[in-house]
Amino acid sequence: MARQNGDSAVVVEDLVKHFRVHRREAGVAAGVKSLLRRQYADVRAVDGVSFSIGRGEMVGFLGPNGAGKTTTLKCLSGLLYPTSGRATVMGYTPHERKTDFLRAFTLVMGQRNQLFWDLPAMETFLVNQAIYRIPQSEFGTTLAELVDLLGLGPYLDKPVRNLSLGERMRAELAAALLHRPAILFLDEPTLGLDVTGAAAVRSFLADYNVRTGATVLLTSHYMIDVTALTRRVIVIDQGQIRFDGDLQVLADKTAPHRVIKVTLSSPVDPVGLAEYGEVEATDGFTAVLRVPRSHTKDVAARMLAELPVEDIAIEEPPIEEVIRQVFASE
């Protein structure tokens, strides 16, 4: 399943990360009992994962909660020591935590941020400039770009605690990218943002990838993030990879039907429409039909010939549905 690439930025081979977790039931009695006798369970968060990502590639990392996405990202960032297996990022072994490796990438966690809470974001930027040893001229140029692209100007001198979630997330992205990392690990980068904020972040990330050639591994529960930014997706569930490839291939493989949306000049009853496919919704003048992928063109042609069609469109099923089906089929 792993896609090997001669010029890979990230290579993961049979990566395993297990945790030993204390378990206890709710209630006072269970609490006292657990004081005397601890019960532990092994959680196989990542269980033999292999893949590789080429330099400059943007890849979506999908899976339900607890699937192993964040644990994998933390292994790749050197935060977690793998139980077994191997990972290399830009040729470095992450858990060795070499300084040059730590300078080469960034990890953005949407639910948390690295900014000094009581100080303006600019203070964190200056600290990062010093820590990452960014020359003054490069710092000035990069900061100006980031401020412009992320619309940070009005927020730079406000304490971080006074920023909204969206403003904080943009400031976090700027802090994470000031050193122009070659690899971005993004864990839910649009979590909690409003539509405008999320769109701004997506647009910025796409632009950053084009301008710098950075490699991006992105997890998100918002499919719009994935479809807007990546073509290749890796689907993980219960610590194991279920799919690695083109998003379109996943849709073809998982959803063997397409959707035909039709607008009619005079009403057609549902029974009549059912001759063409499975009717998902209709009000007489408009209808949504699910049609086997291999017959889509023929069915559309028949509808155009036999029905009073004003408008017709053939669409892929929503990606959310595709992903739902991937996990449902396991």
Add this chain to the structure above:
Amino acid sequence: MTFAYRALLRAHVGMGVAYRARLTVWILSSLFPLMMMAVWLSVVDEVGPTAGWRISDFVSYYAGGAVLFHTTTSFLTWAWDADLRSGDMSFKLLKPIDPFHQYLTQEVGLRVVVLVFLLPTLVVLTLLLPDLTYQLTPIEWFAAITAALTGFFLNVLMAMAFATIGFWTTQAGNLYSLWWGLGAFLSGWIAPLSLLPDVVADVAVVMPFRSSMGFPLEILLGRLTGAEIATGFAVTGIWIGGFALLYRLGWRMGLRRYQAVGG
């Protein structure tokens, strides 16, 4: 590294002055040693000088103790514990600078803020109170300040060595509280060590706690000979080496167990 230290220090000083109320409470907590002083002043008032300690000795001892308590005590074990639980430790680990330096600058930054307020207060008090006096040669001043600085560094290393226990258990803070309680007694904070039973005082001299409190205070009061000062620095140095070793060992072994929870 110099640039990183300067930037981190500036940020942590900024954090220190972010809240006026918090700063006020910190400064007010300097009064704790003065409560101990009040007890000893009552004793001297009733029974006369105790073991050669007069009122001026106690005033000078505890006024200096108030400054040292704030400038040399390290609460890093609890901060580290909180960072492990909240996930903030992960952000420190992601930076290309060892978290040791990030925590050290955090401690130094906060101390700088407190010193800016406490030192002028102490200077003014020495001018106003005839009993508060430190009559030292420049070399003794240098020794006292160096003792306070090395004592602070030892406390930071000791707190961080204990903090690494947090990789194995969530109780590092509580363990350190136990150790710190023992230290409060043996450091000279509760009472000058020369007023404690000889056995306790002898043990205290070789323990790490005196280095940041009793040792610099005894130099400040001119109560130590050159040889005793040299012994004090040697004890401090040995403990610094020991805790540095323990910290590195705990860090290396602990990182393998780090679970990066909280985010």
